[in-house]
Amino acid sequence: MNSERCTAIDGSVSQLPDENDDDTIARIMRLSEQPGVISFAGGFPAPEVQNWQALRDLTMMTLNSSKNSAFRYGPTSGITKLRELLASRMRKLGRTTVLDEILITAGGVAGLDLIAATYLKPGDNVIVGSPSYLGALQVFRNHRVNMISVPVFDQGLNLELLEQALIAADAENNPVKYIYTVPSFDNPTGVTTGLAHRQQLIKLATTHGAWILEDGAYQELYFESPPDSMLTALEPDCVIHINTFSKMLCPGFRLGWIVAPAPVISRLSYRKQGWDQCASTVGQHVAVTALSTGYMEDQLELARKFYLRRCNLIIDCLGQELGDIATWNVPEGGFYIWMQLPTGVSAEIVSDTALTASNVAVLPGTSFYAKNPEQGTLRLCFSSVDENRIEEGIKGLRNAVISHLEPELRSLAS
Numbered sequence: 397m398n399s400e401r402c403t404a405i406d407g408s409v410s411q412l413p414d415e416n417d418d419d420t421i422a423r424i425m426r427l428s429e430q431p432g433v434i435s436f437a438g439g440f441p442a443p444e445v446q447n448w449q450a451l452r453d454l455t456m457m458t459l460n461s462s463k464n465s466a467f468r469y470g471p472t473s474g475i476t477k478l479r480e481l482l483a484s485r486m487r488k489l490g491r492t493t494v495l496d497e498i499l500i501t502a503g504g505v506a507g508l509d510l511i512a513a514t515y516l517k518p519g520d521n522v523i524v525g526s527p528s529y530l531g532a533l534q535v536f537r538n539h540r541v542n543m544i545s546v547p548v549f550d551q552g553l554n555l556e557l558l559e560q561a562l563i564a565a566d567a568e569n570n571p572v573k574y575i576y577t578v579p580s581f582d583n584p585t586g587v588t589t590g591l592a593h594r595q596q597l598i599k600l601a602t603t604h605g606a607w608i609l610e611d612g613a614y615q616e617l618y619f620e621s622p623p624d625s626m627l628t629a630l631e632p633d634c635v636i637h638i639n640t641f642s643k644m645l646c647p648g649f650r651l652g653w654i655v656a657p658a659p660v661i662s663r664l665s666y667r668k669q670g671w672d673q674c675a676s677t678v679g680q681h682v683a684v685t686a687l688s689t690g691y692m693e694d695q696l697e698l699a700r701k702f703y704l705r706r707c708n709l710i711i712d713c714l715g716q717e718l719g720d721i722a723t724w725n726v727p728e729g730g731f732y733i734w735m736q737l738p739t740g741v742s743a744e745i746v747s748d749t750a751l752t753a754s755n756v757a758v759l760p761g762t763s764f765y766a767k768n769p770e771q772g773t774l775r776l777c778f779s780s781v782d783e784n785r786i787e788e789g790i791k792g793l794r795n796a797v798i799s800h801l802e803p804e805l806r807s808l809a810s
């Protein structure tokens with residue numbers, strides 16, 4: 397292979413990634429596959445939650461009964477039956493939805509990318525949480541939009557600072573186009589916002605003419621009680637809702653959906669034609685069966701109980717091992733615990749030490765910031781870690797943190 401030619405090809409990439417480019421997702425994938433690693437890193441569904449035999453049977457049954465249509469191209473907006481089922485599901489969740497307001501995508505990130513490609517141009521202002529979901533940051537970076545970071549506290553996006561950011565963007569004649577948010581069981585902070593926060597967020601967005609991009613990836617993965625109304629249910633006209641089957645069912649089908657006003661869906665659909673033509677038809681047929689036979693509900697019931705138990709195990713263990721030196725949130729759903737390390741301790745160094753000294757993988761929070769990363773934050777994903785090794789893993793993390801404490805604090809902690 398001629399390397400000069402390769403360089404020339406690389407140079408012709410239409411939107412070169414910039415120096416902030418981060419390969420953390422690829423690194424997580426590699427790490428989680430290494431034998432022996434106790435991984436709190438990747439946000440993957442737990443293999444134990446899935447009844448694999450039942451899923452294989454369901455898939456085979458679907459393929460056998462689809463009369464081969466599962467192997468053909470499907471409509472760009474998605475097969476009608478699946479859109480109907482999702483419209484009905486969204487109605488049950490409080491969003492009055494008709495068929496033309498649903499578009500099937502190849503997952504949540506694909507949905508975000510499609511929206512960015514259709515509606516954003518380089519330099520457009522988009523508000524993201526500080527911190528925010530890494531996949532969304534990558535999408536916005538790829539599209540070279542200007543990300544304005546607004547701090548996320550334990551109540552969600554700081555609305556006062558959000559308002560200031562909206563006002564500042566208006567004053568510069570470049571009003572904010574989108575506010576990206578994961579209101580329920582956020583990735584990475586685990587935070588869920590309450591109804592008053594949601595209403596206030598909508599009020600601010602509509603006042604300043606910004607759309608809200610609501611990411612509902614964990615919406616239905618609550619432990620005990622469902623979160624407050626989705627933003628799209630509260631304000632259907634100004635919210636684009638993206639969602640995914642990746643966490644509720646499994647990621648391998650690469651399937652998600654968008655709910656938005658019909659003209660938006662129509663425009664996205666047109667763009668999608670020249671994009672991937674349609675999402676996997678095999679996956680869509682299986683999703684129809686999963687939704688219409690009750691399989692999905694059973695699966696969700698199981699998952700909620702399972703993740704609650706696993707989250708509690710880790711929280712208990714954290715209390716025992718790190719209660720004297722770190723703080724963290726206690727989520728009510730989703731996959732993530734967000735940890736604050738003692739002042740002055742770098743999460744990047746701690747995560748390197750945890751991996752090399754104890755084979756424990758955690759993600760430094762620094763990857764989850766568009767700008768000015770906080771050095772002392774860590775994300776722990778509890779969903780897919782080997783349950784029998786949680787204690788060992790948290791002990792390894794404790795040792796890594798302690799080894800980087802100031803000497804006086806270290807003697808108090810050990």
Ligand SMILES: Cc1ncc(COP(=O)(O)O)c(C=O)c1O
Pocket residue numbers: 439502503504505506529531578583611613639640641642647651652
């Ligand atoms: C908040 C959030 N949105 C979207 C996704 C991506 O989902 P998908 O696998 O469907 O692209 C994830 C996956 O981690 C996520 O955490």
